[in-house]
Amino acid sequence: MLKSLLVASASLLMVGAALAADLPRPEPVQETAAPIGKAPIGKAPVGKAPEPIYTKG
Structure with a gap:
């Protein structure tokens, strides 16, 4: 009887903790406030792509 009461109370406590x-x-x-006057990094304005990098070669 005591063992079953102990097991039942322990299982109820474990379920309650879970x-x-x-x-x-x-x-x-x-x-934190967003910086004012700076564009987001990695995003160009709509309709304008960043200038491509030309290399001589």
Whole structure:
């Protein structure tokens, strides 16, 4: 009787811990502001491609 009570309580505690681990937690908000006046790296304005690099050879 005591063993079955111990096993039942341990299994309930393990299930409770597993359920608590799956609960969503709020993520911290990053307060970094975007740089003003600079284009994103690797993106050209629409309709304008960057100049190709010409090599002599």
